[in-house]
Amino acid sequence: LPQKRTFPLGGLVENKVVSLLLVAEPESIFAMPDPTVPDSDIKALTILCDLADRELVVNIGWAKHIPGFPSLSLADQMSLLQSGWMEILVLRVVFRSLALEDKLVYAEDYIMDEEQSKLAGVLDLNNAILQLVKKYKAMRIEKEEFVVVKAIALANSDSMQIEDVEAVQRLQDVLHGALQDYESAQHTEDPRRAGKIIMTLPLLRQTAARAVQHFCSIKQEGRVPMHKLFLELLEAK
């Protein structure tokens, strides 16, 4: 048997990281749109911003369960979240949408099709997110791979303000190693699968940047109410 590798996290067995991340994966949240309010772009954007804010709270709680993340300094935890938060939001929408065709599951009770995207003025953004859905659908990404690549996206979010670069590098190595070991155990038929999954990150980064830009312009217009955490992270970008 290949020599079991241990990690600097006290000898966590490689598949242990995947199972910890599966357990840490938060449940979906609900939009609970008000049926008495007539549909409009403002209503749709208000729902999306409210969902984003609540999902951000969930994602911050999730990040604290990534093996190795709590070992980082608080300042570095904040830096990674300030730079990677939109990628995490987008990835969760993408994963929820894998089972559908040309629709985005922003929440179990808030699924956007092309018409609704046009009405909300987010057609371009949603089409960009749908590109990611198509990419992951084509490679039949599994939940185990999804939870690891989401943690990698956060650890690899290229913040300009990291204080302990070596500690962040160790976190990236742990997560990268977990993905590689998962693939070598589960997908012997495709020795390049781990690389293929990591090669989706540039498109994720680009799509998240488009989302940030779009919501920053909405924020500038001042017509859509946004909660403090979402506003604060938009400004951090």
Added chain:
Amino acid sequence: GCPQQSRLVRRPCTELLKYLTATDDILL
């Protein structure tokens, strides 16, 4: 300017810090 001025100024993120330091049951 002195070296620390050349460091990127970290943006205040009180909300992020609040949730990052909250215990899980508060988050949930």
